[in-house]
Amino acid sequence: MRQRYASFLLAHCLRRFNGERTLAAVYHLFSGKKSAQTLQDSKWFQLESFFGTWKDVTMAVLEGAARTLVEQRLAAPGGNRTYRLTGEGRRWLAEQETFFPRHLNGWRYHEAEPLFWQRLSLIGQTLSNLVYGRRFVPICRDERTLQWVKQYLLAKGSRQTLAELFYKELVQLLEAVSEEAAAIFTLRLTSAVRIGWTMEQIAAHLQKDALYVQFQFRNVLHYMMAEAEAGRAPMMAELMSGLAPAVLTQSAQKTYEWLQKGKTVGEIAELRRLRRSTIEDHIVEIAANVPGFSIAPFVDDEKAASIRAAARALKTRRLKEIREALDGKASYFEIRLVLAKEVGRWTN
Amino acid sequence: MDELTKMLRMWFGHDSFRPGQREVAEDVLAGRDVLAVLPTGSGKSLCYQLPAYLLQGSVLIVSPLVSLMEDQVEQLRRRGEKRVIAFHSLLDAEEKWQALASLEAFRFIYASPEMLQSAKFLAALRRVRFSLFVVDEAHCISQWGYDFRPDFLKLGEIRRSLGAPPCLALTATAPPEVQDDIIRTLGMDGARRHIYSVDRPNIALQVEHCSSTEDKAARLADYARRLEGPGIVYFSSRQWAEEMARRLEQCGAGRVAYYHAGMDGEQRLLVQQQFLYGQLDIVCCTSAFGMGVNKENVRFVLHFHMPAQLEAYVQEIGRAGRDGAPSLAVLFYADGDRAIAQAVAEAELLSPHELREWCWRLSEGSGWETAMAALEAAGLTDIQKRLLAYFLEREQRVMPGRLTAETKERLYGKMATAIEARRRWKRKKLQEMDEWVHLSSCRRQALVRAFGEELTDRRDVCCDRCGLSLDGYERAARRPEAAPVRHWREELWDMFFGGGADE
Numbered sequence: 144m145r146q147r148y149a150s151f152l153l154a155h156c157l158r159r160f161n162g163e164r165t166l167a168a169v170y171h172l173f174s175g176k177k178s179a180q181t182l183q184d185s186k187w188f189q190l191e192s193f194f195g196t197w198k199d200v201t202m203a204v205l206e207g208a209a210r211t212l213v214e215q216r217l218a219a220p221g222g223n224r225t226y227r228l229t230g231e232g233r234r235w236l237a238e239q240e241t242f243f244p245r246h247l248n249g250w251r252y253h254e255a256e257p258l259f260w261q262r263l264s265l266i267g268q269t270l271s272n273l274v275y276g277r278r279f280v281p282i283c284r285d286e287r288t289l290q291w292v293k294q295y296l297l298a299k300g301s302r303q304t305l306a307e308l309f310y311k312e313l314v315q316l317l318e319a320v321s322e323e324a325a326a327i328f329t330l331r332l333t334s335a336v337r338i339g340w341t342m343e344q345i346a347a348h349l350q351k352d353a354l355y356v357q358f359q360f361r362n363v364l365h366y367m368m369a370e371a372e373a374g375r376a377p378m379m380a381e382l383m384s385g386l387a388p389a390v391l392t393q394s395a396q397k398t399y400e401w402l403q404k405g406k407t408v409g410e411i412a413e414l415r416r417l418r419r420s421t422i423e424d425h426i427v428e429i430a431a432n433v434p435g436f437s438i439a440p441f442v443d444d445e446k447a448a449s450i451r452a453a454a455r456a457l458k459t460r461r462l463k464e465i466r467e468a469l470d471g472k473a474s475y476f477e478i479r480l481v482l483a484k485e486v487g488r489w490t491n
Numbered sequence: 492m493d494e495l496t497k498m499l500r501m502w503f504g505h506d507s508f509r510p511g512q513r514e515v516a517e518d519v520l521a522g523r524d525v526l527a528v529l530p531t532g533s534g535k536s537l538c539y540q541l542p543a544y545l546l547q548g549s550v551l552i553v554s555p556l557v558s559l560m561e562d563q564v565e566q567l568r569r570r571g572e573k574r575v576i577a578f579h580s581l582l583d584a585e586e587k588w589q590a591l592a593s594l595e596a597f598r599f600i601y602a603s604p605e606m607l608q609s610a611k612f613l614a615a616l617r618r619v620r621f622s623l624f625v626v627d628e629a630h631c632i633s634q635w636g637y638d639f640r641p642d643f644l645k646l647g648e649i650r651r652s653l654g655a656p657p658c659l660a661l662t663a664t665a666p667p668e669v670q671d672d673i674i675r676t677l678g679m680d681g682a683r684r685h686i687y688s689v690d691r692p693n694i695a696l697q698v699e700h701c702s703s704t705e706d707k708a709a710r711l712a713d714y715a716r717r718l719e720g721p722g723i724v725y726f727s728s729r730q731w732a733e734e735m736a737r738r739l740e741q742c743g744a745g746r747v748a749y750y751h752a753g754m755d756g757e758q759r760l761l762v763q764q765q766f767l768y769g770q771l772d773i774v775c776c777t778s779a780f781g782m783g784v785n786k787e788n789v790r791f792v793l794h795f796h797m798p799a800q801l802e803a804y805v806q807e808i809g810r811a812g813r814d815g816a817p818s819l820a821v822l823f824y825a826d827g828d829r830a831i832a833q834a835v836a837e838a839e840l841l842s843p844h845e846l847r848e849w850c851w852r853l854s855e856g857s858g859w860e861t862a863m864a865a866l867e868a869a870g871l872t873d874i875q876k877r878l879l880a881y882f883l884e885r886e887q888r889v890m891p892g893r894l895t896a897e898t899k900e901r902l903y904g905k906m907a908t909a910i911e912a913r914r915r916w917k918r919k920k921l922q923e924m925d926e927w928v929h930l931s932s933c934r935r936q937a938l939v940r941a942f943g944e945e946l947t948d949r950r951d952v953c954c955d956r957c958g959l960s961l962d963g964y965e966r967a968a969r970r971p972e973a974a975p976v977r978h979w980r981e982e983l984w985d986m987f988f989g990g991g992a993d994e
């Protein structure tokens with residue numbers, strides 16, 4: 144059972160990576176590794192939505208899923224531990240459309256999600272028990288969340304009104320997702336009459352793959368957070384307070400600030416006692432994420448144009464191939480910068 | 492009503508003490524050092540929580556398990572106690588340092604032994620006036636306790652550095668040699684000992700000898716189907732716990748879940764709470780489950796694998812029948828189980844070969860701190876690391892200075908001897924457990940004797956050797972079906988408005 148959804152997820156990644164990355168890249172993507180390579184990969188290959196959404200994934204599970212795909216002739220191994228989908232594999236994947244978690248946005252929410260869920264589930268449990276007039280043991284042990292929820296409820300006044308608002312907003316949000324996803328989400332909640340179910344219990348009840356259940360659940364959470372940020376779910380927006388994700392990693396943000404003050408790459412490396420290559424990673428991250436950030440100071444226009452042309456002609460994002468096509472005249476840093484900017488254009 | 496009973500009612504809402512509680516509390520209030528051995532489920536924490544309200548100053552409680560600490564804190568808070576705080580590794584750093592500034596404002600200060608290694612934390616503690624120093628699960632102090640924590644050995648020193656406040660050492664299981672170890676280590680020579688029997692008269696004891704692992708699994712399923720729940724089944728591995736949870740559920744043993752340390756924190760908490768609230772009939776688990784699970788009406792505890800020591804067995808079966816009602820403990824045994832128990836127990840011990848390798852790799856000419864650092868890098872399990880760190884520290888005191896080929900050789904020799912001694916001791920403990928399993932006389936008698944006691948009177952219901960019928964433990968009727976799951980809208984409605992109907 145578990146293998147099936149893992150195969151689906153892997154097939155999706157293989158299709159996007161198109162033989163240009165190994166299983167290790169898939170592993171880093173799902174586990175949310177914060178390396179420059181993984182961050183860029185997830186953008187270039189448009190897999191951001193899966194970034195950090197399967198934290199306990201193991202190489203063994205991915206290898207097993209890959210074997211299954213190969214056995215069913217849905218994928219074929221290439222060189223260097225890579226895999227590509229076969230024509231049949233691509234057709235099969237297209238048929239699985241309905242299993243795709245459409246609202247998933249790991250790139251933006253994978254860090255905020257655990258705390259958001261803790262707050263939501265603890266507020267749900269608390270309000271339910273207040274309504275029922277019962278004492279209870281909090282379903283969360285995280286001191287930060289306990290404090291936050293306590294402050295939040297104290298500031299709110301009428302519990303009855305709050306419970307009604309909370310209920311209405313949950314219904315409104317759950318109506319927008321599939322019936323199954325709504326059921327999964329509701330079963331995860333703890334109330335005065337029922338302790339929430341574990342993923343496995345829900346999976347057994349629905350006779351579905353536990354991994355599938357987990358992604359459906361996450362799909363709902365990310366949808367709620369997106370609605371909150373779009374201003375369409377005021378209660379959820381309150382639960383998001385202080386959790387809204389930053390566009391840049393903290394370290395890249397620092398580098399960005401120095402750049403804006405007119406420092407050069409070498410100066411920033413010195414100031415921050417970091418390697419030059421680290422600062423360059425930051426600049427690539429900034430180029431990919433900050434619209435309007437100009438890469439002109441780092442790569443001249445003519446060279447940028449030839450990199451773009453080579454990438455298009457070769458239909459690849461492999462740095463090495465591009466560099467060879469340009470007779471080694473562009474550095475990896477320059478190629479990455481141009482590609483990062485390209486991605487920015489596709490997605491924004 | 493006397494003062495103590497009044498306080499008991501006021502703070503804890505109980506009308507009377509359980510056996511031992513009053514005696515221990517009175518000695519604590521009189522400022523004496525006390526060693527209290529009270530069986531699981533007897534309300535040990537009350538022995539310091541009640542005096543805390545009558546003593547001037549704060550109470551420091553050292554506890555080995557974060558989850559245990561959190562349970563205590565939560566219970567106190569639920570009773571309305573605000574002046575309680577816990578320091579352990581899972582706490583946010585900022586939060587910790589903030590609280591340190593105003594430490595004396597707290598009545599109950601819980602700390603993990605790791606936290607007590609921090610000089611900054613100790614400095615803050617020294618500014619507080621402690622009226623009582625409590626060591627929970629004190630058997631962890633003894634190298635010969637079944638759950639030895641080398642960190643605990645420093646507690647005597649720490650106590651002295653805090654001005655030697657009166658000390659209360661609490662544990663559920665401590666044979667006489669472990670009791671002596673506790674008293675010596677904590678420097679509480681004149682301590683009063685309050686030792687209550689490990690015997691839990693309402694728990695009947697049984698051992699099922701099976702012909703094979705498969706036979707064991709089948710008989711376990713049979714028991715699980717027939718016995719009145721709720722119950723706990725212990726396994727020595729996570730895989731078995733998961734596997735049997737599935738099998739028991741399939742064979743109609745009711746609502747079954749598994750629990751082990753490999754699950755994430757939320758899923759673990761959900762299973763624990765479901766069990767507490769009666770949403771589960773059986774939990775299949777490793778030894779990670781139980782401490783801090785205060786469920787009164789557990790009707791049976793089964794062991795699919797035997798523990799490596801009687802102490803562990805007594806702890807685990809002690810989770811049955813806290814309400815005093817008749818309960819059952821069954822241990823399933825098949826050939827080969829002894830070897831499994833031995834492998835689990837000795838996993839913490841490096842082989843002489845591994846130890847030699849490790850010692851050789853230490854670079855000569857460097858100080859002891861490199862040896863400590865090498866521990867981190869060696870890819871050892873936590874428990875192996877803890878044990879080696881303890882041996883290292885001991886040798887460092889005897890042989891200060893830099894590491895040479897000679898000291899390395901001596902170090903290897905000493906550590907190998909210490910590990911061997913521990914291995915021999917573990918084998919002896921396992922032997923004792925094994926003998927108990929194969930006993931032909933009264934099991935209860937043998938159990939209490941292992942803890943240096945004698946049975947004073949015969950029980951009506953005792954053990955399979957004295958004759959035991961399972962009739963009284965069987966389920967009278969079919970287990971009620973789990974409440975049906977309704978449409979999510981109804982579930983959600985019920986969550987927020989269902990309570991209004993009966994008000």
